[in-house]
Amino acid sequence: MAGKAHRLSAEEREQLLPNLRAVGWNELEGRDAIFKQFHFKDFNRAFGFMTRVALQAEKLDHHPEWFNVYNKVHITLSTHECAGLSERDINLASFIEQVAVSMT
Amino acid sequence: MVSKLSQLQTELLAALLESGLSKEALIQALGEPGPYLLPADGPRDKGESCGGGRGELAELPNGLGEARGSEDETDDDGEDFTPPILKELENLSPEEAAHQKAVVETLLQEDPWRVAKMVKSYLQQHNIPQREVVDTTGLNQSHLSQHLNKGTPMKTQKRAALYTWYVRKQREVAQQFTHAGQGGLIEEPTGDELPTKKGRRNRFKWGPASQQILFQAYERQKNPSKEEREALVEECNRAECIQRGVSPSQAQGLGSNLVTEVRVYNWFANRRKEEAFRHKLAMDTYSGPPPGPGPGPTLPAHSSPGLPPPALSPSKVHGVRYGQPATSEGEEVPSSSGGPLVTVSAPLHQVSPTGLEPSHSLLSTEAKLVSATGGPLPPVSTLTALHSLEQTSPGLNQQPQNLIMASLPGVMAIGPGEPASLGPTFTNTGASTLVIGLASTQAQSVPVINSMGSSLTTLQPVQFSQPLHPSYQQPLMPPMQSHVAQSPFMATMAQLQSPHALYSHKPEVAQYTHTGLLPQTMLITDTTNLSALASLTPTKQEAALLPQVFTSDTEASSESGLHTPASQTTTIHIPSQDPAGIQHLQPAHRLSASPTVPSSSLVLYQSSDSNNGHSHLLPSNHSVIETFISTQMASSSQ
Numbered sequence: 001m002a003g004k005a006h007r008l009s010a011e012e013r014e015q016l017l018p019n020l021r022a023v024g025w026n027e028l029e030g031r032d033a034i035f036k037q038f039h040f041k042d043f044n045r046a047f048g049f050m051t052r053v054a055l056q057a058e059k060l061d062h063h064p065e066w067f068n069v070y071n072k073v074h075i076t077l078s079t080h081e082c083a084g085l086s087e088r089d090i091n092l093a094s095f096i097e098q099v100a101v102s103m104t
Numbered sequence: 105m106v107s108k109l110s111q112l113q114t115e116l117l118a119a120l121l122e123s124g125l126s127k128e129a130l131i132q133a134l135g136e137p138g139p140y141l142l143p144a145d146g147p148r149d150k151g152e153s154c155g156g157g158r159g160e161l162a163e164l165p166n167g168l169g170e171a172r173g174s175e176d177e178t179d180d181d182g183e184d185f186t187p188p189i190l191k192e193l194e195n196l197s198p199e200e201a202a203h204q205k206a207v208v209e210t211l212l213q214e215d216p217w218r219v220a221k222m223v224k225s226y227l228q229q230h231n232i233p234q235r236e237v238v239d240t241t242g243l244n245q246s247h248l249s250q251h252l253n254k255g256t257p258m259k260t261q262k263r264a265a266l267y268t269w270y271v272r273k274q275r276e277v278a279q280q281f282t283h284a285g286q287g288g289l290i291e292e293p294t295g296d297e298l299p300t301k302k303g304r305r306n307r308f309k310w311g312p313a314s315q316q317i318l319f320q321a322y323e324r325q326k327n328p329s330k331e332e333r334e335a336l337v338e339e340c341n342r343a344e345c346i347q348r349g350v351s352p353s354q355a356q357g358l359g360s361n362l363v364t365e366v367r368v369y370n371w372f373a374n375r376r377k378e379e380a381f382r383h384k385l386a387m388d389t390y391s392g393p394p395p396g397p398g399p400g401p402t403l404p405a406h407s408s409p410g411l412p413p414p415a416l417s418p419s420k421v422h423g424v425r426y427g428q429p430a431t432s433e434g435e436e437v438p439s440s441s442g443g444p445l446v447t448v449s450a451p452l453h454q455v456s457p458t459g460l461e462p463s464h465s466l467l468s469t470e471a472k473l474v475s476a477t478g479g480p481l482p483p484v485s486t487l488t489a490l491h492s493l494e495q496t497s498p499g500l501n502q503q504p505q506n507l508i509m510a511s512l513p514g515v516m517a518i519g520p521g522e523p524a525s526l527g528p529t530f531t532n533t534g535a536s537t538l539v540i541g542l543a544s545t546q547a548q549s550v551p552v553i554n555s556m557g558s559s560l561t562t563l564q565p566v567q568f569s570q571p572l573h574p575s576y577q578q579p580l581m582p583p584m585q586s587h588v589a590q591s592p593f594m595a596t597m598a599q600l601q602s603p604h605a606l607y608s609h610k611p612e613v614a615q616y617t618h619t620g621l622l623p624q625t626m627l628i629t630d631t632t633n634l635s636a637l638a639s640l641t642p643t644k645q646e647a648a649l650l651p652q653v654f655t656s657d658t659e660a661s662s663e664s665g666l667h668t669p670a671s672q673t674t675t676i677h678i679p680s681q682d683p684a685g686i687q688h689l690q691p692a693h694r695l696s697a698s699p700t701v702p703s704s705s706l707v708l709y710q711s712s713d714s715n716n717g718h719s720h721l722l723p724s725n726h727s728v729i730e731t732f733i734s735t736q737m738a739s740s741s742q
Contacts, residue, residue: 048115055123 032084127202281357
């Protein structure tokens with residue numbers, strides 16, 4: 001189990017979130033989570049992306065909430081243990097960005 | 105490896121691989137026994153696939169299953185050893201590991217003999233001791249040696265282990281060289297197979313390229329100063345790097361075979377001792393060669409000539425053109441007996457012109473012979489040097505061996521089997537040295553060797569600077585051409601030595617694309633020798649591929665007369681050899697037929713025959729050799 005399950009403090013958020021916000025992640029209302037929608041060329045790419053993310057999620061032991069229809073993938077990240085955002089989310093989000101960029 | 109995949113499948117696979125899953129593990133997880141799967145261990149993947157796969161694999165029969173017993177097992181487990189640590193370290197990239205496996209697969213599909221030759225030449229090129237292969241692969245050394253040298257069949261699984269080692273080793277060595285400048289070797293330096301066995305570095309071994317340089321230097325000065333030694337160190341390392349196809353600046357990559365100043369010093373010291381020993385033996389032999397256990401069947405006619413050994417004057421060897429006297433000798437021989445005749449005349453051709461630059465091979469042969477004569481074995485190094493040359497003439501008949509030795513004062517590698525061939529030669533005392541050689545040859549069978557040894561010792565002044573110089577790489581061939589004449593000849597001669605005599609280090613020179621340089625002194629102008637040599641076959645046929653033996657005649661005069669018998673000889677004897685030998689012999693004829701062959705253009709080729717009728721000699725090698733031969737012939741004919 002990866003550590004860092006504590007809820008991010010305001011300072012931390014201020015520090016870490018802007019980067020994510022810049023690439024398209026948004027904070028959800030009514031929930032302490034971040035969300036982003038991804039579009040891919042086709043289902044194959046989308047699912048390939050999802051596979052990579054899934055494998056990494058397993059490794060990090062931190063899983064996203066996501067939705068997929070054909071070439072679209074909606075991802076919501078939040079940490080259950082702290083009922084809000086934690087470093088794990090930030091990590092996973094960074095990884096997701098990396099993969100998304102490398103894909104299509 | 106993979107047939108058409110749908111895009112999604114490709115994506116998924118890519119995703120899997122990118123996630124750190126090694127191909128091996130993936131395939132493993134699939135329970136696919138198809139490709140030779142190495143239990144490679146990529147970064148652990150917590151994914152269930154791996155775990156599940158592993159569980160399934162546990163049920164796989166045979167080596168595949170057991171090899172995969174645990175995630176920690178490495179390729180070497182398939183090969184029987186290597187700790188997992190090495191594996192993980194080595195297979196930094198799953199892609200690379202997969203690539204390696206693919207290469208192994210390809211090799212397994214190919215003709216085992218061809219691959220064996222490739223592996224063997226690689227071993228020679230990098231001077232890797234077989235022991236290292238055996239230690240990492242778990243194969244039996246004898247079996248491995250036989251497979252590589254003679255083509256003894258090896259089961260697929262074991263071959264896979266061998267090829268895997270080969271592929272890994274190549275990568276390792278490449279890394280070694282690229283990191284040479286960085287001062288560090290990755291997990292497995294050439295000399296070590298396991299980190300746990302750090303104490304056991306591979307023993308240093310002189311490469312043929314270095315030896316050539318050293319012999320040349322030895323010729324110039326037997327006792328180099330420290331500065332000179334250091335210069336030689338640089339030169340040798342450079343040559344070794346070139347031989348391996350690596351930039352000389354990466355000399356550190358040579359690992360355990362790196363030439364150092366101390367090693368050069370020792371080499372010179374050993375050569376000096378060797379020479380002293382040979383000289384001593386020569387002295388002993390001179391004073392009275394023991395009658396020896398005269399090989400009854402071998403030299404029946406030998407008794408006739410009353411050639412006094414003393415007649416064999418060392419100094420004469422140099423300037424003497426054996427061709428003529430030999431020729432007359434040869435001609436007379438026929439009259440006495442067909443068989444011997446041929447053989448007798450044959451050797452005559454082989455002598456290289458004295459004017460040629462000596463090659464160490466001759467020396468080695470000398471040493472070898474001398475040792476035989478002397479009874480007590482000479483220093484090991486002497487034999488070693490000689491033996492390095494031995495390999496080159498697998499294609500030659502044994503018969504004329506005695507003759508050759510006899511007829512060629514300098515050339516000696518004639519084996520014991522020749523019956524009475526030397527006899528007739530003695531009828532004519534014309535060729536002093538030659539006759540003497542023969543005479544002395546008579547005395548003993550292996551004695552033939554002995555006598556030659558004595559005659560050789562007299563040749564002491566003849567120095568050979570060119571040891572066999574195999575060219576590992578195609579690009580190197582052209583530059584080698586000038587030397588080609590030298591060692592192959594000696595190699596042949598050495599080869600001719602009876603296998604039971606002393607050592608038979610075939611492995612050393614075997615696979616080189618061309619057998620190197622002939623000692624120039626060996627070029628005795630007698631064309632008849634050519635055929636004799638050509639018809640010589642090694643008693644013990646090694647798998648080494650060697651071009652056939654040629655001897656170009658430096659003596660224009662006596663050639664014509666000798667040609668016929670020579671040709672006949674060749675023709676006669678060839679059939680007895682491998683068919684492969686025949687192919688190559690033809691060019692030899694032509695070569696010998698050129699009367700005005702420049703002195704140093706002795707080209708020795710021997711058809712190599714892997715002993716048990718491996719009819720498929722390395723075509724590539726042959727073609728290379730053929731090309732080379734024709735080149736030589738062309739040049740010599742000019």
